[in-house]
Amino acid sequence: MIETIAKAGTLVSFIVCGYVLKQLGLFSKESFNTISTIVFDLTLPSAIIVNLNGVHFESRLLFISALAILFDLIFIGLGYVLGKNKVEKSFYMLNLNGFNIGNFALPFVSYFFDSAAVLIVCLFDAGNSIMCLGIAYGLACCVRGHADENIFHLLGRSVLSSVPILSYIVMILLAVFSITLPSAFINWAAIPASANTFLSMMMIGVALGVSLKKDFIHVIYTDIGVRFTGSAVMTAAIYFFLDYPMEIKRVLMILLFSPIAGMACYYTAKLKGNIGVAACINSLYILVSIVMMSTLIIFLSHGI
Template identity: 30%
Template sequence: MIFQAGSLLLVIIGAYALKHLHVFGDRDYKVAQGLVFNLTLPCAIILSFATNKHDMKMLWIVLFGFFACAIPLFIVYFGSRGDERNYRAFQMLNASGLNLGAFCLPVVQTFMGASAGLPIIMLDIGNATVATAGSLTITRTLLGMDDSFRSLPMILRLRNIARDFLSSISFDIYMLMLVFMFLHITIPQPIVTLITPFANANAFCTMAMIGLMMEVPDNRKDKVELAKVIAWRAVFGVVIAVAAWTLLPFDERIREIIVLGSFAPITIFSTKFTDSLTGNAKLAGFSLTVTAVLSLIVMTVLHALLPVA
């Protein structure tokens, strides 16, 4: 297990090193980002649905994921009062939301096999309803940012929000798989065979993307704000994990998977929204990398310690 976690961490370090050896450029992470969000992650989602049984009781995990993402967003809004508006936006966007599909899914499947993917995907369906667009809308509205958005008529605001959701291929795939689950539609075996190589590449591409995004900020205030985000996420992670272990009506294996997901890092969408609202791309990328490494360590330790057969 240590070697499995180490191999994932090694991909992050390797991609970061290659960037500093000028094999890759500063913006080349967008190539890996495109591969993950438009190819490997959607295929991994479909494969997990295609190869696992769908108990309707797992819809409780969807609801749990929604609250696990939404509640911290509002707590940080009230808890960050007194800070500069840009840094409040950074804290709200990065202290809430779980990087489940792009990060936790490959990690948990590496630890526990392909069948472990379905609970993470169900958790991410709820999480994604906020993280993929809702967090941006809530943050800029509560903090009074983005005057152009506020000046739009309500119908155009709703249209822009809907476009934010629907333009995410991963979110669209989640919704499609949820429909398949309700209608008891199975994915044909030839499709499963075709997408398997892409799904298997998801872990490598995700870790490479994180390594390529990493860059250490030189601003002391940025580092202080990152420390606040790490502290927020640690508290929320513990609360979400305890709630998952004690409240969810599932066996210990599924509850362990949700506990591991509770300590997932900052979402890719959060880094994108941070860049668009504050213009601080360096802090956004570094924050994702730091929390990804910390999450990998915590998830490895928890997987070793939790009393699951």
């Protein structure tokens, strides 16, 4: 257990390092854009390729992608019910929904577990990404009254422009048909892939920023409270009702406490919502996720 705690502390220290360097003025908003571009377009796709190359899995595991879609839909529904008007409904629908898997949960899980666990993460994120990068925004647009952009066009554009999603799709298809990539290419991809955990944690630290607005404290804590409660209920449902081995259920339970999808802030801005409140919610829930995911990893890894 001490070794697991030390590993969790190491990851958190990278986040703290990024935050401290930003406070010292060594990192700026431009630095975040640079790091995030490297992560999303190079190190994360490389990590996906390296971890999924040569992996074989049963077709029934594809149900994990459907589970991710279901969980996202539940959070979207809760957001719709929670809001008092169209503006609040669309805000909650975006900022309750989605899991930050690629640049948070994937580095976390891959640091502690083997490639079998990483496969579960990738299958979950395949379904989650579809919701985060198109459908959730399209539904929020419909509720807000800005349904001028076709949801299928939005989804298609998001998928085709996302290197991580394309990497997931290609590697999962290769795994289904038992096709492996050449070792020379994998050896090349392994170099940027090895930097993904470090850069992802640093990126989160640089992005971290909490500014509690007095007028929006109720919205902030309502969003975080409902998100946390919903994740806890879903975790219990997985533990008691999902017919999968405990090794798989353990990973899914950890994923459910991942941070809120980073795209929530972007789409909130597109809908002319309160981006400051969305960013505050996202940053605060990252802190919650660090504590909960580390705790679950420590306890579930030791069968407690």
